[in-house]
Amino acid sequence: MRTSEQNVLLVTGGCGFIGSQFVRWWLGREPGDRIVVLDHLTYAGRVENLTGLWEHPHLSFHHADVADEEAVRRICTEEAVTAIVNFAAESHVDQSIVSPLAFTRTNVLGTHVLLEVARTLGLRFHQVSTDEVYGDVPAPQRRTERDVLVPRSPYAASKAAAEHLVQAYFETYALHVTVTRGSNTVGPYQYPEKVLPLFATNALLGHPLPLYGDGHQQRDYMHVDDHCAAIALVLRRGQPGEIYNVGTGCEMSNLELARTVLDTLHADPALIQHVADRPGHDRRYAVDTARLGALGWTPRFTPDQAVARAAAWYPENRWWWEPIRAGAFRAFYRQQYEGRAAWTPPGAES
Known part of the structure; x- marks a missing residue:
């Protein structure tokens, strides 16, 4: 990134979600720069996510589709x-199983x-990817940026395909690109x-928490x-053509996440309800973050802290999520969870 000019x-x-938080993060720390937001405002892209920033003099917004080349070039x-x-x-992996072509x-x-x-206008390009491109990672292994990608869901496969295009533009056109593969x-x-x-939100509504399978899937939960x-560090110091894993280096199970959420919100532990697992559910994600650490990376929050900090936001911001839960989201929830069979972990009967 250039530092001598805007x-x-x-x-x-x-x-x-992450994009809006990045806008907040960058504007709060780089007051001389401008941010141009491009968003198609599909169901998860919400103008409310930038509440408090719309009058910022260095923020502009364009409602457009990233697949519309003419619009992107004009902007x-x-x-x-x-x-x-x-x-x-x-x-969302579940959505990718239902509607893969949209992904x-x-x-x-x-x-x-x-x-x-970016190629034709001579722009720097950064791709925000995911650790899910590695697929399931057996313990105690950790994936490095040079490992083979083995995506196991339509979502992960689409992100892996996008990464291959990014790397091809670096190799073929010498485009200045970087990639980050972020943990959950x-x-x-x-x-x-x-x-x-x-x-x-289920806990706050008094609804069961539908936990897939035994809940022992391992994830590196990182605060946004x-x-x-x-991402900002890679934009400043990352080398062209390089990929950087992003995570805390620690994992927790989905069952531990559920218990942490309930504990944070002072909700009943009995709300946890095991349900039938989803197809192709990866058991563990784990990445080696040494390359990012060499740039000076140190996460502020452990997974436990990240989960508790995130959960504590929801009771204070019902204005944001209650309209979502009362709207079209209900149809997705009914389809995804209300018909899913309950599941009893082995040994739990005794």
Whole structure:
């Protein structure tokens, strides 16, 4: 990133969960730069996620689709964009199982369009990816950035495909690209289809917490502030063509997450309800973050702290999530969980 003059970042998906928090993070720490948000405002992209920022003099917004090359090119030209930071993605594994083609269009075609615009206009490009591209990681292994990608869901496959395009544009066109592969991220403004806000809002409503299978799937739950700080660090210090894993280096089980959420919200532990697992559910994600650490990376929060901090946001911000839970989200919830059979972990009967 240039530091001697103003940076103008096109943040795609800037009204989504991590994207909106990155906009807050960057504007709060780089007051001389401008942020241009591009968002299609699908169900999880919400203008409410940028509440308090809409009057900021260095923020502008464009309602557009990342797969619309003409619109993206026009916006980048009119706004004098210097770098693209691509958060735009369909990102929920369960949704990808139900509607996989939507993931290919946004995550693969959308990334390709952004790369082509970046190439022809000479822009820096950063791809926000996921550790799910590695697939299931047996203990005690940790995946490094050079390991083979083995995605096991349509979502993970679409993100892996997008990464291959990013690397191809580096190798073929020498485009200045970087990639971060982030662990599971939690925090404010996370759409309640994801596990933590689903569990937090269910607990606050007195509804059961539908926990897939035995709940012993291992995840590195990272707070969104740490994720944003890592992306910013890579934008400043990352080497062109390089990939950086992002995570705390620690894992916790989904069952531990559920218990932490309930403890934080002073809710009944009996609300945990084991349900039939989803197809192809990865048991463990774990990444080696040494490469990011060499840039000076240190996360502020452990997974336990990240989960508790994120869960505590939801009782204080009912204005944000109650309309979502009362709206179209109900149909997804009924389809996904209300018909899912209860499941008893082996040995629990005794």
